Amino acid sequence: MDDLSGRKVVVIGGSAGIGYASAEMALDAGAEVAIAARGEERLKAAAERLSAKAGRDVPWQVIDMRERANVAAYLAAAAPFDHLLLPGANVYRTTFADLDEELARASFDAKMWAPFFAAYDARPHLRKGGSIIFYSGLANRRPVPGYVVGAIIDGGLDAATRSLAYELAPEELRVNCISPGIIETAYVERISPEVKDELFGAYAKKVPVGRVGQAEDCAKAAMYLMTTGFVTGAVLRVDGGIESAP
Numbered sequence: 001m002d003d004l005s006g007r008k009v010v011v012i013g014g015s016a017g018i019g020y021a022s023a024e025m026a027l028d029a030g031a032e033v034a035i036a037a038r039g040e041e042r043l044k045a046a047a048e049r050l051s052a053k054a055g056r057d058v059p060w061q062v063i064d065m066r067e068r069a070n071v072a073a074y075l076a077a078a079a080p081f082d083h084l085l086l087p088g089a090n091v092y093r094t095t096f097a098d099l100d101e102e103l104a105r106a107s108f109d110a111k112m113w114a115p116f117f118a119a120y121d122a123r124p125h126l127r128k129g130g131s132i133i134f135y136s137g138l139a140n141r142r143p144v145p146g147y148v149v150g151a152i153i154d155g156g157l158d159a160a161t162r163s164l165a166y167e168l169a170p171e172e173l174r175v176n177c178i179s180p181g182i183i184e185t186a187y188v189e190r191i192s193p194e195v196k197d198e199l200f201g202a203y204a205k206k207v208p209v210g211r212v213g214q215a216e217d218c219a220k221a222a223m224y225l226m227t228t229g230f231v232t233g234a235v236l237r238v239d240g241g242i243e244s245a246p
C-alpha cells in the first residue's frame with residue numbers, strides 16, 4: 001500500500017495537470033500537502049477542491065518557479081518536508097527552422113534551471129529519506145514535432161537526475177524523474193483542437209496501450225517514486241510504451 005501518512009509533500013505546479021493529480025493522490029495516501037503555481041485563481045480553486053476532499057486545509061502560495069529568491073523563501077517557509085515535486089514548467093514549441101533565441105533561452109530558464117535551483121534550495125529543508133521529483137518528457141527519447149528545445153531540456157533533466165541521486169545520497173535524499181509521453185492535461189488548452197485530435201489520435205494508435213496518458217498515470221508514478229526507498233536516479237517513463245512501438 002502507498003502510505004504517505006506523516007509525510008509532507010510540496011508540489012510547485014500543483015494547480016493543474018500532473019501536479020494537481022499528484023497532490024490529490026498524495027492527500028488520499030495521508031500526506032500533508034502544499035501546492036504552488038503562478039495563476040492565483042486556478043491555484044486557489046485547486047486548493048479549495050483538495051481541502052474539501054481531504055477535510056483539512058491545503059495551503060497554497062502564488063509562486064513563479066523561475067523567480068529563485070521567491071521559491072527559496074517559499075521552501076524555507078514550508079520546511080520541513082519530505083518530498084518536493086517540480087512539474088511547474090512549460091516550454092515553447094518551435095521547429096529548428098523557426099527558432100527564436102530569446103524564447104529558447106527562456107524555456108531553459110523555465111523548465112531546466114528553475115527546477116534545478118529549486119532542488120538546490122530545497123536541500124536543507126528536506127527530511128532525511130525524502131525525495132525530489134523532476135519532470136522531463138518523451139521528446140528527449142523520440143523526436144516530437146515542435147519540441148526540439150524541449151528535447152534538449154528533457155535530456156538535461158534526465159542527466160541531472162542521475163548526477164544528483166549520487167550527489168545527494170550522503171544527505172539521504174533521493175532524486176528521480178518522471179518522463180511523460182503525451183498526457184491529456186491543461187496544456188492541451190494551448191493547442192488547437194485540430195492539432196490535439198491529430199496528435200492524440202496518432203499517439204494512441206502508435207503506443208502499445210492504445211491511448212494517451214492521463215494525469216493520474218503520472219501521479220501513480222510519483223507515488224511509487226515517493227514511497228519506494230530503494231529507487232533513486234531513476235527516469236521513469238510514463239508513456240504507454242512508445243519505445244516499444246515499431
Ligand SMILES: NC(=O)c1ccc[n+]([C@@H]2O[C@H](COP(=O)([O-])OP(=O)(O)OC[C@H]3O[C@@H](n4cnc5c(N)ncnc54)[C@H](OP(=O)(O)O)[C@@H]3O)[C@@H](O)[C@H]2O)c1
Pocket residue numbers: 012013014015016017018019036037038039040042063064065066086087088089090091110111135136137138179180181182183184185186187
Ligand atoms: N502533458 C504532457 O503531455 C507532458 C509531456 C511531456 C512532459 N510534460 C511535463 O510534465 C510537467 C507537467 O505538465 P502538465 O501537462 O501537467 O502541465 P499543465 O497541465 O500545463 O500544468 C502545469 C502546472 O504547473 C504550473 N506552472 C507552470 N509554469 C509554472 C512556473 N513557472 N512556476 C510555477 N508553476 C508553474 C501551472 O500553473 P500556472 O500556469 O498557473 O503557473 C500548472 O499548475 C511539465 O514539466 C511538462 O513539460 C508533460
